[in-house]
Amino acid sequence: xxxxxxxxIVGCIAIALVALFWYSDLLMMPPFMIAVTFVVAVLAIYxxxxxxxxxxxxxxxxxxxxxxxxxxxxxxxxxxxxxSIGAVMHLLRSPSFPPGIPMGPPPGPSELLSPRMIxxxxxxxxxxxxxxxxxxxxxxxxxxxxxxxxxx
Amino acid sequence: xxxxxxxxxxxxxxxxxxxxxxxxVNRQTILAIEKGxxxxxxxxxxxxxxxxxxxxxxIFTYEAEEKTQDIQ
Numbered sequence: 748x749x750x751x752x753x754x755x756i757v758g759c760i761a762i763a764l765v766a767l768f769w770y771s772d773l774l775m776m777p778p779f780m781i782a783v784t785f786v787v788a789v790l791a792i793y794x795x796x797x798x799x800x801x802x803x804x805x806x807x808x809x810x811x812x813x814x815x816x817x818x819x820x821x822x823x824x825x826x827x828x829x830x831s832i833g834a835v836m837h838l839l840r841s842p843s844f845p846p847g848i849p850m851g852p853p854p855g856p857s858e859l860l861s862p863r864m865i866x867x868x869x870x871x872x873x874x875x876x877x878x879x880x881x882x883x884x885x886x887x888x889x890x891x892x893x894x895x896x897x898x899x
Numbered sequence: 900x901x902x903x904x905x906x907x908x909x910x911x912x913x914x915x916x917x918x919x920x921x922x923x924v925n926r927q928t929i930l931a932i933e934k935g936x937x938x939x940x941x942x943x944x945x946x947x948x949x950x951x952x953x954x955x956x957x958i959f960t961y962e963a964e965e966k967t968q969d970i971q
Contacts, residue, residue, distance in 0.1 A: 805924035807937050892931025897915075 748795070750802040756795055760788050765874050811891055815883040823876045830872065834865040900938045901960045904929065907951045922946050 764785065767774075771781055796802070837860050888894070908918055915933075919926040924943065931937035939947070948955040 803925055805928050806940055806943060807928040807931060808925070810937075890936070892934055892936025893927060895927075895930050895934050895936060897930060 748798045748800065750799050753795060753799045753802065757792055760792060761877060764788050765870075768870055768873075807891055811884060811887045811893075814887045815880055818883045818887075819876060819880040822879060823872070827869065827872050830868060831865070834860050834868075838862065838865075901935070901962055902932060903958050903960075904947065905933050907953070907958060911951065918947075918950070921950055 767776075767784055768781065904918075908915070913921075915929045916926045919929045922929070922943070923946075928937065928939075932939050944955055944959055948958050951958065
């Protein structure tokens with residue numbers, strides 16, 4: 748199998764996973780099934796990757812991947828946790844800081860950020876992580892000379 | 900880090916692709932090293948030097964060392 752076909756298959760699996768996550772509540776899928784689907788998808792990618800004949804990874808590729816993953820995780824975790832913690836604080840309306848400032852309405856369903864909407868935004872952030880990774884990978888590939896012109 | 904891989908390749912009449920195959924890396928990696936975009940690991944540097952049959956310092960030169968010598 749050629750590596751371009753492998754990349755297309757990986758893209759299709761990623762889109763299928765995102766769609767499955769997105770519609771998981773409509774399909775009434777239990778969380779356990781979603782986790783199993785994710786693991787199966789990762790296993791499938793791993794097995795398909797072994798069939799690729801022209802995908803040779805050397806230390807420079809590993810370095811590019813390492814840097815891209817590191818930066819992606821740094822950005823992703825900050826954004827993800829900032830949003831998640833902020834959303835929980837918004838839902839619970841507590842604690843009030845600084846003390847003395849009147850707290851908002853009592854805890855209850857929020858109009859702006861419902862638990863369902865928080866889940867969707869988190870899912871969106873997860874999807875964005877894929878694009879962030881691709882962006883960082885392209886950036887570091889450029890830094891480590893992937894786009895250098897050939898003189899031969 | 901400077902290197903003379905291009906010179907040694909020319910001396911041994913090797914293309915980037917030939918050298919990459921012998922060393923076990925992608926041709927783009929050899930190109931990136933030659934252009935100074937990527938600094939190889941010690942392992943890879945030794946493999947390249949060993950392939951050309953010369954000490955590693957004949958192919959790779961540490962720039963900071965040269966600057967220090969210039970100052971002295």
